[in-house]
Amino acid sequence: MHKAEIIEKVAGLWPEVFMLIGATVCLFIGLSKGKGPRRSTPWIAAVTLIIAAFMVGDNLGSETNALAGMAGYVKLAVAGIGLILLMVTAGVPNRLRQTIDAEAAKEFEPGDIMTGEFYAFFLLSLTGVMLTAGAGDLVWLFLALELTSLPTYVMVATSRDRVEAQESAVKYFFLGALSAAVFLYGFALIYGATGSTDFVEITAIVQQQMAEGGGRLPGLLLMGLTLSVVGVCFKIAAVPMHFYTADVYEGAATPVTAFLAFVPKTAGAVALILLLSLVGWPLPIEIESLIWIIAAVTMTLGNVLGLLQNNVKRVLAYSSIAHSGYILVGLLAGPAVNEAAGGALGNGIAAILFYLVAYGLGTIASFAVLGCLRADDREAQTYKHISGLHKKHPFLAAVMLLSVLSLVGLPPLVGFLGKVYLIGSAFSAGFTMLVIVLVLNSAISAAYYLRIASACYFGEPDDSVYSAGIFPRYAGALVAAVLAVVLGIIGNGLVNATRNATSATQTTAQTESLPAQAAANLRNINQ
Amino acid sequence: MPETVMDSLTLSHFLMTGAVLFCLGLIGFITRRNLIIMFLCTEMMFQGVAVSLVAFSRFHLNDTGQTFVIFVLTIAAAEAALALGLVVLLFRRKRTLDALVWSQLSG
Amino acid sequence: MNLLLLLTIFPILSALPLMLPIKAFDCRKTVWSYALLSTLVTFVFSLVAAFKFDFANSGQMQFVDSVRWVESFGLTFGFGIDSISLWLVLLTTFLMPIIILGSLTAVNMRIREFYFWLIVLETFMIGTFVATDIIFFYVCFELTLVPLYILIGVFGSDNRLRAAKIFFLYTFTGSMLTFAGVMYVAYINVVNTGIWSFDIQTLYVAAATMSGTEQAWVLGALLAGFAVKVPLFPVHTWLPLAHTEAPTAGSVILAGVLLKLGTYGLLRFALPMCPEAVVEYAWLIGVFAVLGVLVTALICWVQTDVKKLIAYSSVSHLGFCVLGLFALDADDTGAVGSVMYMINHGLSTGALFLCVGMIYERFHTRDMAKMSGLGRVIPVWATFTVFFVLASVGLPGLNGFVGEVLTLIGAFLSPTQVLGYEYAAFAGIGMILAAIYLLYMVGKVIFGPVLVPEVHTDDGGHELKDLNTREIATLLPLAAGCLILGMLPNGMLVSLKAPVSQLTAPARFVANTNPLDTDTASIEPGLRLVLDAPGSAPGLTPDISSGIDLAINQSTPTETADRAAER
Amino acid sequence: MPIELIKLIPWIPLLGAALCGICCMKPAWRKAAGPISVLSIFIPFLITCGVYSAASGLQGDDKIQTIYQWMGVGNFTVNMGYYVDSLTMVMLFVITGIGSLIATYAMGYMKGERGYARFFMGVSLFIFAMTTLVMADNLVLIYLGWEGVGLCSYLLIGYYYDKPEAVAAAKKAFIVNRIGDLGFALGIFLTYKAYGSVSLHTVVDKAIEFLNDPNYTATTADLWIPFLLMLGAFGKSAQIPLYVWLPDAMAGPTPVSALVHAATMVTAGVYMIARLIPVFQLSPYALPTVAAVGGVTALFAGTIALCQYDLKKVFAYSTVSQLGYMFLGVGALSTFGGIFHLFTHAFFKALLFLTAGSVMHALAGQLDLRAMSGLRHKMPVTCWLMFAGCLALAGFPFTAGFFSKDTILAETLIVGMEGNGLFTLLALIGLLTAFLTAFYTFRLWFRVFMGPEHFEMGDDHGHGGDDSHDDHGHAHEPHEMPWWPMNAPLAVLAFGAIFGGLIFSGWMSGSIETSTANPIAIHAVDTHAQTDPGYSIIQVASDTSGHGSEADAAHGDEHHTLMGMDVHTAMMLISGFIALLGIGCAAYFHWLNRPLTDEIAKKFGVVVEVLYNKYYVDEFYDAVIVKPLRMLGHGFFLFDQFVINGLVITVGYLPRLVGWSVQPTQSGKMQGYGLGMVLGVAVAALLVFKWAF
Numbered sequence A: 001m002h003k004a005e006i007i008e009k010v011a012g013l014w015p016e017v018f019m020l021i022g023a024t025v026c027l028f029i030g031l032s033k034g035k036g037p038r039r040s041t042p043w044i045a046a047v048t049l050i051i052a053a054f055m056v057g058d059n060l061g062s063e064t065n066a067l068a069g070m071a072g073y074v075k076l077a078v079a080g081i082g083l084i085l086l087m088v089t090a091g092v093p094n095r096l097r098q099t100i101d102a103e104a105a106k107e108f109e110p111g112d113i114m115t116g117e118f119y120a121f122f123l124l125s126l127t128g129v130m131l132t133a134g135a136g137d138l139v140w141l142f143l144a145l146e147l148t149s150l151p152t153y154v155m156v157a158t159s160r161d162r163v164e165a166q167e168s169a170v171k172y173f174f175l176g177a178l179s180a181a182v183f184l185y186g187f188a189l190i191y192g193a194t195g196s197t198d199f200v201e202i203t204a205i206v207q208q209q210m211a212e213g214g215g216r217l218p219g220l221l222l223m224g225l226t227l228s229v230v231g232v233c234f235k236i237a238a239v240p241m242h243f244y245t246a247d248v249y250e251g252a253a254t255p256v257t258a259f260l261a262f263v264p265k266t267a268g269a270v271a272l273i274l275l276l277s278l279v280g281w282p283l284p285i286e287i288e289s290l291i292w293i294i295a296a297v298t299m300t301l302g303n304v305l306g307l308l309q310n311n312v313k314r315v316l317a318y319s320s321i322a323h324s325g326y327i328l329v330g331l332l333a334g335p336a337v338n339e340a341a342g343g344a345l346g347n348g349i350a351a352i353l354f355y356l357v358a359y360g361l362g363t364i365a366s367f368a369v370l371g372c373l374r375a376d377d378r379e380a381q382t383y384k385h386i387s388g389l390h391k392k393h394p395f396l397a398a399v400m401l402l403s404v405l406s407l408v409g410l411p412p413l414v415g416f417l418g419k420v421y422l423i424g425s426a427f428s429a430g431f432t433m434l435v436i437v438l439v440l441n442s443a444i445s446a447a448y449y450l451r452i453a454s455a456c457y458f459g460e461p462d463d464s465v466y467s468a469g470i471f472p473r474y475a476g477a478l479v480a481a482v483l484a485v486v487l488g489i490i491g492n493g494l495v496n497a498t499r500n501a502t503s504a505t506q507t508t509a510q511t512e513s514l515p516a517q518a519a520a521n522l523r524n525i526n527q
Numbered sequence B: 001m002p003e004t005v006m007d008s009l010t011l012s013h014f015l016m017t018g019a020v021l022f023c024l025g026l027i028g029f030i031t032r033r034n035l036i037i038m039f040l041c042t043e044m045m046f047q048g049v050a051v052s053l054v055a056f057s058r059f060h061l062n063d064t065g066q067t068f069v070i071f072v073l074t075i076a077a078a079e080a081a082l083a084l085g086l087v088v089l090l091f092r093r094k095r096t097l098d099a100l101v102w103s104q105l106s107g
Numbered sequence C: 001m002n003l004l005l006l007l008t009i010f011p012i013l014s015a016l017p018l019m020l021p022i023k024a025f026d027c028r029k030t031v032w033s034y035a036l037l038s039t040l041v042t043f044v045f046s047l048v049a050a051f052k053f054d055f056a057n058s059g060q061m062q063f064v065d066s067v068r069w070v071e072s073f074g075l076t077f078g079f080g081i082d083s084i085s086l087w088l089v090l091l092t093t094f095l096m097p098i099i100i101l102g103s104l105t106a107v108n109m110r111i112r113e114f115y116f117w118l119i120v121l122e123t124f125m126i127g128t129f130v131a132t133d134i135i136f137f138y139v140c141f142e143l144t145l146v147p148l149y150i151l152i153g154v155f156g157s158d159n160r161l162r163a164a165k166i167f168f169l170y171t172f173t174g175s176m177l178t179f180a181g182v183m184y185v186a187y188i189n190v191v192n193t194g195i196w197s198f199d200i201q202t203l204y205v206a207a208a209t210m211s212g213t214e215q216a217w218v219l220g221a222l223l224a225g226f227a228v229k230v231p232l233f234p235v236h237t238w239l240p241l242a243h244t245e246a247p248t249a250g251s252v253i254l255a256g257v258l259l260k261l262g263t264y265g266l267l268r269f270a271l272p273m274c275p276e277a278v279v280e281y282a283w284l285i286g287v288f289a290v291l292g293v294l295v296t297a298l299i300c301w302v303q304t305d306v307k308k309l310i311a312y313s314s315v316s317h318l319g320f321c322v323l324g325l326f327a328l329d330a331d332d333t334g335a336v337g338s339v340m341y342m343i344n345h346g347l348s349t350g351a352l353f354l355c356v357g358m359i360y361e362r363f364h365t366r367d368m369a370k371m372s373g374l375g376r377v378i379p380v381w382a383t384f385t386v387f388f389v390l391a392s393v394g395l396p397g398l399n400g401f402v403g404e405v406l407t408l409i410g411a412f413l414s415p416t417q418v419l420g421y422e423y424a425a426f427a428g429i430g431m432i433l434a435a436i437y438l439l440y441m442v443g444k445v446i447f448g449p450v451l452v453p454e455v456h457t458d459d460g461g462h463e464l465k466d467l468n469t470r471e472i473a474t475l476l477p478l479a480a481g482c483l484i485l486g487m488l489p490n491g492m493l494v495s496l497k498a499p500v501s502q503l504t505a506p507a508r509f510v511a512n513t514n515p516l517d518t519d520t521a522s523i524e525p526g527l528r529l530v531l532d533a534p535g536s537a538p539g540l541t542p543d544i545s546s547g548i549d550l551a552i553n554q555s556t557p558t559e560t561a562d563r564a565a566e567r
Numbered sequence D: 001m002p003i004e005l006i007k008l009i010p011w012i013p014l015l016g017a018a019l020c021g022i023c024c025m026k027p028a029w030r031k032a033a034g035p036i037s038v039l040s041i042f043i044p045f046l047i048t049c050g051v052y053s054a055a056s057g058l059q060g061d062d063k064i065q066t067i068y069q070w071m072g073v074g075n076f077t078v079n080m081g082y083y084v085d086s087l088t089m090v091m092l093f094v095i096t097g098i099g100s101l102i103a104t105y106a107m108g109y110m111k112g113e114r115g116y117a118r119f120f121m122g123v124s125l126f127i128f129a130m131t132t133l134v135m136a137d138n139l140v141l142i143y144l145g146w147e148g149v150g151l152c153s154y155l156l157i158g159y160y161y162d163k164p165e166a167v168a169a170a171k172k173a174f175i176v177n178r179i180g181d182l183g184f185a186l187g188i189f190l191t192y193k194a195y196g197s198v199s200l201h202t203v204v205d206k207a208i209e210f211l212n213d214p215n216y217t218a219t220t221a222d223l224w225i226p227f228l229l230m231l232g233a234f235g236k237s238a239q240i241p242l243y244v245w246l247p248d249a250m251a252g253p254t255p256v257s258a259l260v261h262a263a264t265m266v267t268a269g270v271y272m273i274a275r276l277i278p279v280f281q282l283s284p285y286a287l288p289t290v291a292a293v294g295g296v297t298a299l300f301a302g303t304i305a306l307c308q309y310d311l312k313k314v315f316a317y318s319t320v321s322q323l324g325y326m327f328l329g330v331g332a333l334s335t336f337g338g339i340f341h342l343f344t345h346a347f348f349k350a351l352l353f354l355t356a357g358s359v360m361h362a363l364a365g366q367l368d369l370r371a372m373s374g375l376r377h378k379m380p381v382t383c384w385l386m387f388a389g390c391l392a393l394a395g396f397p398f399t400a401g402f403f404s405k406d407t408i409l410a411e412t413l414i415v416g417m418e419g420n421g422l423f424t425l426l427a428l429i430g431l432l433t434a435f436l437t438a439f440y441t442f443r444l445w446f447r448v449f450m451g452p453e454h455f456e457m458g459d460d461h462g463h464g465g466d467d468s469h470d471d472h473g474h475a476h477e478p479h480e481m482p483w484w485p486m487n488a489p490l491a492v493l494a495f496g497a498i499f500g501g502l503i504f505s506g507w508m509s510g511s512i513e514t515s516t517a518n519p520i521a522i523h524a525v526d527t528h529a530q531t532d533p534g535y536s537i538i539q540v541a542s543d544t545s546g547h548g549s550e551a552d553a554a555h556g557d558e559h560h561t562l563m564g565m566d567v568h569t570a571m572m573l574i575s576g577f578i579a580l581l582g583i584g585c586a587a588y589f590h591w592l593n594r595p596l597t598d599e600i601a602k603k604f605g606v607v608v609e610v611l612y613n614k615y616y617v618d619e620f621y622d623a624v625i626v627k628p629l630r631m632l633g634h635g636f637f638l639f640d641q642f643v644i645n646g647l648v649i650t651v652g653y654l655p656r657l658v659g660w661s662v663q664p665t666q667s668g669k670m671q672g673y674g675l676g677m678v679l680g681v682a683v684a685a686l687l688v689f690k691w692a693f
Helices: A003-012 A014-030 A035-039 A041-062 A070-089 A102-106 A115-134 A138-159 A163-194 A199-212 A219-236 A244-251 A254-277 A285-307 A312-333 A348-371 A394-408 A414-428 A432-458 A471-489 A492-501 A503-509 A514-526 B002-008 B011-031 B035-060 B064-094 C003-019 C028-052 C083-102 C111-130 C134-143 C145-155 C160-193 C200-207 C212-229 C238-245 C248-273 C275-301 C306-325 C333-363 C379-393 C399-413 C421-445 C469-487 C490-513 C517-522 C525-532 C534-540 C544-555 C557-566 D003-008 D011-023 D027-056 D086-109 D116-135 D139-157 D164-195 D200-212 D220-236 D245-251 D254-263 D265-275 D277-282 D286-306 D311-331 D335-362 D380-394 D400-417 D421-449 D467-472 D483-513 D526-531 D535-545 D548-559 D567-592 D594-603 D605-612 D614-665 D670-692
Strands: A373-375 A465-467 C062-070 C075-081 D064-073 D076-083
Touching (some): A003 A014, A014 A035, A014 A041, A014 A115, A035 A041, A041 A070, A041 A115, A070 A115, A070 A254, A070 A348, A070 A492, A115 A138, A115 A254, A138 A219, A138 A254, A138 B064, A163 A199, A163 A219, A163 B011, A163 B035, A163 D670, A199 A254, A219 A285, A219 A312, A219 D670, A254 A312, A254 A348, A285 A312, A285 A432, A312 A348, A312 A414, A348 A394, A348 A414, A348 A471, A348 A492, A394 A414, A394 A432, A414 A471, A414 A492, A414 C160, A432 C145, A432 C160, A432 D614, A492 C062, B011 D670, B035 B064, C003 C028, C003 C075, C003 C083, C003 C111, C028 C083, C075 C083, C075 C134, C083 C248, C083 C469, C111 C134, C111 C145, C111 C248, C134 C145, C134 C160, C134 C200, C134 C248, C145 C160, C145 C248, C160 C200, C160 C212, C160 C248, C200 C248, C212 C248, C212 C275, C238 C306, C248 C275, C248 C333, C248 C490, C275 C306, C275 C421, C275 C490, C275 D614, C306 C333, C306 C399, C306 C421, C333 C379, C333 C399, C333 C469, C333 C490, C379 C399, C379 C469, C399 C421, C399 D139, C399 D164, C421 D164, C490 D064, D003 D027, D003 D064, D011 D116, D027 D086, D064 D139, D076 D139, D086 D116, D086 D254, D086 D265, D086 D335, D086 D483, D116 D139, D116 D265, D139 D164, D139 D200, D139 D220, D139 D254, D139 D265, D164 D220, D164 D245, D200 D277, D220 D265, D220 D277, D245 D254, D245 D311, D254 D265, D254 D335, D265 D311, D277 D286, D286 D311, D286 D421, D286 D605, D286 D614, D311 D421, D335 D400, D335 D483, D380 D400, D380 D421, D380 D483, D380 D567, D400 D421, D400 D483, D421 D567
Antiparallel strands (some): A373 A465, C062 C075, D064 D076
């Protein structure tokens, strides 16, 4: 690697570098004894995110080559939604001071002094996603994924001073480590099959191997891909790595759950896109079949289990699984096979990028509503707690309604456009059956989403429920819900962004064969 | 003498070693209930991968794999730190390292 | 601003102040007057649209315009109306003030929300009818669920939660499949032209290139949504429940307009998009329609809840409507009659629900066993009810008859590979059964010895009062509508002919020019005689030439494609 | 008068109905309803008289008077238009003329009733529908009138709507009629399918063209159309099997029975068949069926009438029986006979009903024959008015009923003598019925007015338990009706009943001849002669009566003789004799020797029971049709609730079931999760491995 290249590459990473710096600052200020400095950490985090977002945006404008495509988009989206998450997570580290827990009061509690560190972890995890998006190398990808995950373990563990939080942390961490080992093994096999960890090189070698093998991939590579994909499924909470989801989501503090629902999922989805682009679309039939099954099973499993829950957090957790299934549909479809000149529909990758935002807004808004409520000094979690929300807190009820409707995919909310996008791409790639599975699953999911809406609007209020009184969470919920509406109605900008993010693929689609396309795409990202 | 041994060891031997390590880790993870041992099992899986990586690195005659291993070790160390912190936290709460006590959340 | 756009968004805009913290709206009368005014203004807008509408070209989409939405997807809020849409929009805007007029005392809590959701619903209903972009249609189609879900869930009677849930899930499940079908057609268009577009006209062209199997699948998908909405037997079970539990206003809207979304969808999408499949499976749909007519009619007869009876009667009546739609006779008698039937059913059944609502307000019961001889005690109400019952029974001279006779003639004249006279004959039995169950209801409730349940009045009194001026004003326009449409339906029929012909042309073309080989053989000797008879020329001879003409006029693929390309 | 005025005829009663409706609103206005209604019927009568000459002279397309297009889709156009020919005029005379008389009577009869205005609204509306029915220039408009009269019948039968039996009767009338109407509607559809139009003149012209075309072979549609239309006619005109509603319909006020259920509405079926006679001729089986049903109904209803004790029921069954005659007439291709009988029947049956109403009125609602006797002194005028009606109904020589009935029987016999045994049999049945008719008619009259004076007052104070009827002041004593407005119209009717036959016979046959009701002679359809058993009837019938009844009587002269005389003359003798015989028997059994009658009745108790219970037909229908249908309704409801809904719910629960079945995997135990993940990885790896190699 030439020196100039390295400089250029680092130049593309300025936002991440800045985020790291921000995280470090938070970490250190968080250690200070005074309350004042500790309280400034969320603001530092916010400023860091905003500046990072601007840096990303700036690079998007000026240096299209360096940061063109997906990475830029993902970084921007993560920074943006990170801001909403920041609002929603406000108050989490202070929570201990609000609750009276005899056991906790007696002893030393690390959670009590977490204020600063929490935001450091928050920023670190987001940085991980950003780095994932910019990954051009298996090593990098592995590190970035781990950077995304490791802070979240801490966040979960320390978010609440309750047994549930610790239980969810232990499950999350151990199972996460297991999955990391699995996809790491996959990475190793890919490396073994190609002799390189650099995406561009791998792509070229894969192409060559395919040409030699008569369109077939070497078994080692296939196995590596399989393990990688299945391992990364943990991050997006897809079958068979979905087991932890509901328990972890339930145990973690609600705002942290919102974080978990969006951030690692984004990282995982992006990682999957990168991994599969190594072999290009249409995917090798084995991988395609595997993901087909995973997608179908994931969405079905998520939805049917969601139906059975009484805890809204668990419901949303299972819905998170289901949405991962939908995302996998886009992954199967891949970048437009026969993309229309006039429109973005048909590009599965762009659909995923869009859907991540759509899903993120919806799910963050609904978790934020839950986070705004407390019941008997605990978190509001069950249907009973949100019952009659409309009468006491009409604003929260409206946000909840909008967010679940967006998640259902009711037009014209942003979730609907996401579905249009996914289904359009699935049809374009010929996955008709999967579309039917998808729409039927949407119908199933409507049942539990509707139960949430129904509880909010038709139920009788529960006296034990009161507002947590944390203003930023309200703001976060509001922003997410409003965005869900606004992006649904004037979603063209976002759609265009996703389209531009994958435009390199599109322009080459007519002339080059598909793996070459993917390679070109990746080259653009990683130059 | 050592050379002959090395000669008779092919790539697949190393890969098998890695795979066995990995699988042992997997099995250990499922069968053991002590949190620390479970964590060690995941470490074993990492090491199994590391063995494979080094073997591949050697096979392909480049050092990318070995570089990778360095990073894997780093991550493993980070995870270990985290794991120990977590285990301490958990032990303080329940006074046991049995993983099965952490199964209140279900359904 | 485009008149249609104004018409569509005015209600939702005017509803917004209801949710603002304005003190004045805490008063029942004020908020009611406001809602009434809002819907009246909308009605005036629609009348203006009707006056400006060029009936000479009723088959042309008029007031065409579009608002940008997601161009990258080819999604626009494109709208325009032909006469089918116009009449249905008029039905909607006409019913809304009436519903609100009738709701003054029906709702006692969360009044603001009640009117808010009602008015919001109006926007979506109008939206479905004016949409020329299929996703826009779908958007409004789905969005109608939410207000009604809340109307049923909050303002319904005892079992409302279950009813609301079942209503939503049932229709949502169906419409999700419809959505997939629509997307598929759009995808076909992309394959053909390379352009994502959801413009209905463009999609017609695209759909024409689908193979028979594809058409069958798409038809199935469309039916999944629309047949549930209609509702076609046997996927009708949500309707009686929803109707019984819904507040009066909800029932009226449901029967009056929302069910028509299903038939409208079938006419607008299923018929032109999958003509071959329609011709192939029309018999099946016909069988279900006829079964629905008969079975639900008999079910009506054994009901004890007046509202449930009328709810089931809706299922029975819409069977005729569907039968007419799929008749595909050479003159479109059936389809035109079917559209007419939609309007008629909206008026008469809507009115019946209002009537039931009025006694429910008085007695807090709808049990037929508990009331009798009301004609003696509240004669004005009784007169109106009998009138609407007669309209519903299909008495000639009132509106119900026109639609019924046209749909039945359509089915009767339908080409043998589509439907046929058996369908008309069996559906005709439904006319008898309709008389049986409705007169049974009239005989129980209005006639007979006087038996009055306990009366609850608004001010806590127990005196039974006949309809007041407001209530008469609610029913009178509907009665006038029934009478006028019964005696002077021709203007509407003439205006409907052109657009309906365009929509059915492809299917008719298939039905009349491509008789399967087996069909000619399987025509029973008797009918062959009819076919050969010299006197049978106009009604029977497959109108091949005109079918081709219409098909060509309708599709003009190159033109549409060009238009799409320009955009 | 300009012919265009004829367009106004239906609309004036409609306006009248609307005004009456307004009168309903305030009690003070109610009294105006009667005069308004009478005027709204009488003015059309005047118009009918005024335009008669102009209307009779109309030719070709001028006969069609279109107001506007009612509906039109493509080829299917239906005009709000009238077809004016002599048949129309005859019917208009009957409807508006007799209608005004009955309405006038009703002004007195219904006086003080609470629903006075409502009643007259119904009557005016009925006249609107009925005139529309007979004037309509197309089948769909006929159907409008058809259902319209059905509606008015429903409303008027249900006039006393707090009486359950009235409500039930009204419902029954409407529904049974609807069954017929379905046939009619399907007939219209098939006509449209076969003829490409629903216009009367087009259809009739085409049918005539077919009949005249020697090469024309009847199509299936041709065979079916008459049968479907016939079903409608049977329903409306109360023929077997759809006659059951008419006797029950007597629950309505008596003027309604007179107007709707005797004089006008129930004859609509006869009118329709007469109007479309060429269409019926196209099917070789249609007219014999009509005749057979008519004949059988005549006898059947006649026997039932023998044993009824309810005054109005007797007349009701007699109406059914007389309608049977009319069908027999048109079935034997004697449209003249049918319509003529319709005409005369309108007079005498309206008269009979109204006089019965007077009796009922006088006896405070008493209708039971057993509860009255020898009323001639109390109500002399009524007594002799009814006598006139009875004479005509019995077919006493030279009364109106005598001529018309005779024409029908003679024509039937002529067809029979041409070699069709069926018609001979029907003629014999007709004769037997004539005897029964004379007998039961006079049984009633003798019972009511002759014999020892005896009466029990009914329990009704007024009608329908109305409290306002006490203004007569002497409710406990029968009394004669006032001349105005009650007996005077009856006198006019009585005049018509006695002399109508003599006066109008020639005019009537001329009218029929110049209308579409004129049967067409079929030429040269020989190809069918051998194969088609039905053919011969038609051909012979056409040959004999094909050129209008005057000519056809002459025709018959040449070929057929009965007892050495012209058939018509012979039939006059026979039927006259039979009528006298019947009257004589009635006089003996029910006036002179009543105890003997009771003894005989006791002896044949079973027969009497069966006849009294109308052969248990209602019970039969109830058990075979109504109950099973209702059971079916219950069954379907259960099916709907449990099977269909159950299926839906099951499908709805399917995801939950799946959920429950996989829920154990979410055990909360980390090892379990780990195992799941490992298994997942293993399965994925194995699958890929299997697919790859």
